[in-house]
Amino acid sequence: MSTQTTQFIECINFAAIKHKDQRRKDPEQTPYINHPIGVAFILTSEAGISDLAVIQAALLHDTVEDTDTTIDEICQSFGEEVASIVSEVTDDKKLPKLARKQQQIEHAPHVSTKAKLVKLADKLYNLRDLNRARPNRWTEDRITEYFEWAALVVRGLRGTNKTLENSLDQLFRERNIIT
């Protein structure tokens, strides 16, 4: 088997183990791992990305934020480039939730192109997920608020991948959100 395939399987296995007890917020409580796999699939199938480091970072993008995984651990297993992209897309867990959301808006324009690709695909997946099914206890207003915040983050990620940005813009237009 090629080295790339081996590294890819090692990565998806790592993410699956780390997220094994987590569920998404949709009413079906979909296994969490569907999300990072889906983000990686958006990158390969829609954005035309084949760079292994970007795909690995997409698979790992929520491990540090949502599990006990550290950037050092990712660096040991998958190397510096993947660790650096994951670090760029990880919120500062020391900040309260509202400040984290503001920081995403402020940081978006300053991250690397590879991190921007992961962030665009992540936002696209989450917005599609919200359109597909409303999480329990989320009001329509909260969903609108989420779309509006996502539009502000996406503003700082533009000029990275036309296909992803067009797909996101279509979702914003459907909700009359000015971008």
Ligand code: NDP
């Ligand atoms: P978030 O609003 O941050 O929840 C959205 C996040 O959950 C996504 O970014 C995604 O992150 C993850 N997620 C999991 N399942 C789904 C799914 N099915 N669809 C889309 N995203 C999913 O939730 P928090 O609980 O962290 O709340 C933070 C903020 O929400 C507060 O600061 C406040 O501004 C706002 N809020 C608004 C309320 C309202 O009624 N208007 C009420 C309460 C909070 P990932 O990619 O990491 O999985």
Ligand code: ZN
């Ligand atoms: Zn995510």
